[in-house]
Amino acid sequence: MALLQPLTFMNESGNSVGPARGSLKVPLDRVVVIHDEIDLPFGEVQTRIGGGLAGHNGLKSLKRGLGDAEFRRVRVGVGRPDSTDPEVVSAYVLGRFREPKAEVEALIADAARETENLVERLGSGE
Numbered sequence: 001m002a003l004l005q006p007l008t009f010m011n012e013s014g015n016s017v018g019p020a021r022g023s024l025k026v027p028l029d030r031v032v033v034i035h036d037e038i039d040l041p042f043g044e045v046q047t048r049i050g051g052g053l054a055g056h057n058g059l060k061s062l063k064r065g066l067g068d069a070e071f072r073r074v075r076v077g078v079g080r081p082d083s084t085d086p087e088v089v090s091a092y093v094l095g096r097f098r099e100p101k102a103e104v105e106a107l108i109a110d111a112a113r114e115t116e117n118l119v120e121r122l123g124s125g126e
Contacts, residue, residue: 001119002026010035010058014065021066030122031071033062034115038089040077042099043107045114047074074118076111 002024006016021031029049035058040046050070053059063069081092097104 001123010061012061013058014061014063016065017062018065018067028066028068028071031066032074032115032118032122033059033071034074034076034111035059036078036093037075038078038080038093040075040079042077042079043103043110044077045074045107045110046077047072047114047118049073072118072122074111074115076107 002020004017004020006013008016017031017033020026021028035056037046037056039054049072051073053063053069059069062071078093078097081088083089099107
């Protein structure tokens with residue numbers, strides 16, 4: 001097992017994750033990516049394998065770097081702004097949370113717990 005925290009921006013994470021996966025010889029179905037998800041309400045955390053990229057530039061980079069989008073994901077709901085304007089959406093996901101600090105901390109704890117549960121399931125052969 002290995003944990004990689006890329007030092008790149010999320011939008012370029014495939015540039016480090018792809019080579020690391022190759023070097024460590026990790027099968028794609030054992031890769032777990034934790035990412036923000038505007039298509040989930042703030043506070044919701046879901047796991048899945050693969051799926052669409054929904055305009056998420058970080059996921060697009062990971063697909064390029066890994067050669068496929070069928071990696072495991074921990075999707076961390078951050079909610080969606082009231083606009084579909086790409087500049088507004090970009091500012092929203094790159095900006096500070098508007099929710100109270102305690103709610104943000106709870107979201108991080110939930111995402112960490114869900115990630116740990118997923119890794120444990122993978123270790124037991126899922």
